[in-house]
Amino acid sequence: MVTLAEVAKHAGVSASTVSYVLSGKRSISASTRERVERSIDDLGYHPNAGARALASSKTNIIALMMPLRTDMYVPVMMEIAIAVATAARAHGYDILLLTGEEGPAAVRRIEGSALADAMILMDVELDDERLPLVRGAERPVALIGLPGDPTDLTCVDLDFTATGALCVEYLANLGHRELAVIGEAPGVYERHTGFAERTLSGVRSRARELGVRALHRPCLGGYPAMAGTLARIFDERPGTTGFIVQNEAAVEPLLNLLRQQGRAVPEDVSVVAICPDQVATQASVRLTSVAIPAQEMGRRTVERIVAKLEGRGRPEVQLLEPELTVRASSGPAPI
Template identity: 80%
Template sequence: MSYVLSGKRSISASTRARVERSIAQLGYHPNAGARALASSRSNIIALMIPLRTDMYLPVMMEIAIAVATTARGHGYDVLLLTGEEGPAAVRRIEGSALADAMILMDVELEDDRLPLLREASRPGVLIGLPADPAGLSCVDLDFEAAGALCAEHLAGLGHREIAVIGEAAAVYERHTGFAERTLNGLRERSGELGLRLLHRPCEGSYAAVAATLARVYDERPGTTAFVVQNEAATDPLLALLRQQGRAVPEDVSVMAICPDQLAAHASVPLTSVAVPAQKMGRHAVEQVVAKLEGRAADGVVLLAPELTVRESTGPRPVPVPPVSPR
């Protein structure tokens, strides 16, 4: 019976069926604690996801669910660590039998957890990309390429003045990898294409978006397109533009870097570069399981960005010349 439950040896279909019938009749469930004692492993993967007020929780939870379901498929449970403990959380896992491996999220460019992770005896994988990924296993969307893709799409429609509604200021103050890399990609490609780019952080509330929008038009009245990397800001931005009589996309184009579901169900379906949360979570687990099983794990996996054109982007509006008095 143990071979059927563990899957460690090949069993004939008829034998497997008989054993599974007996298991169902007896109401037997494998004891995870006993398994862990027998193998000197906990069969647990620690997922470190510091929950901050400036984070968009639905995306983080989508990644966490993908991690948990993929881990379960490999026979592991997931321990969720949500405190802002930084290196202390890595030390806690490394110095205890709480978990066999670690997956770290909310990665900063100069993340202070990384020196400990490099020296740890327990395998670790980052969902995110630091400035120096040497000696680390990482999986992330290629956010620099995502930013460049946004610039290319809007330039192709004739736009020349673009505003970026970014994450909350604290995200940039921490030098969070995904936000910094997106901005780098946008700036570099915009420079190559001759675009004027204005970036403004935003808290994401209706009042904050209203203030940011007013500031953008005060500084750059010729702005004809927005790139939004702040999921909470998308609906307020569309509502405010509508209230100001700016039609999307006839008067102004809006695109976002966000989950497909959010983009597709916006009041104006948004052209977007998808954040593949589930794919990122699955890749991270596959990498950490490969390490646990002694197989070679990829160093850095950057997922190629995918652009979906919907109803929110269109050609740059042609300025209407003033009518001369007769």
């Protein structure tokens, strides 16, 4: 890799002169500047993030904190991350991806270094332990997710409370009075992860309003766990005819187990999923679903961060309205 010293030697100037040309902090004659810039082009020199930070206090890098947990559906997380990276690149920024479960330590590491100009946090919990540091951070921060108290924070998310309510309302309008929510893995609720807790809140609130009974059971996903969860649901609520699934790993096991039990979808049982469109359309029965708008979430979050970096941003919460797409997995409740 070409160094700053090699550029200086090629241009016949000092290393400090090259640094001043790059930073613009001192006036350099036009002829010297042209000679240095020609050497930079000829040698293919690219200053590293540390050099850029020292020269201009700007790295053109945004840190994306995305803990990869075994009980979360990673493809959705990666789709959001790719959307963030694509949108950031369009604005001239690169992404520094942090995937470890460091919590506040990761925020401190970015805040106390010249690694990035701003931070985006994913996997937000209702009482996220990173929030006190975020509120006091000098660098702009945005959250993909909604904590319990979003005061003074910039957040972008699907409106999961409205999502849960929409699923209940749709099934209730079809005549279903006994619903079961097959949720994420137990650990997701133990951490009080925002999207899961808010979906459940929306389900329960709307079910009460409509006089519908809704049972919630977390599930690890996979056939053994789904078999146990389904058996428990029908043991406790044998009249269940509507399922709301917020667990991508449980979708296909649920459909297959219902089939094995002789329960036809949607004639006997209706299934509505909260999942990416790809999961819904590729299931063995095309699923009625509320999509996770990963592209839109990533794009809007980057726009909010860039606005903050340019001095135009202010704390705000943007919740995307859920849209339910009817497919083959739902129908009127059996008579």
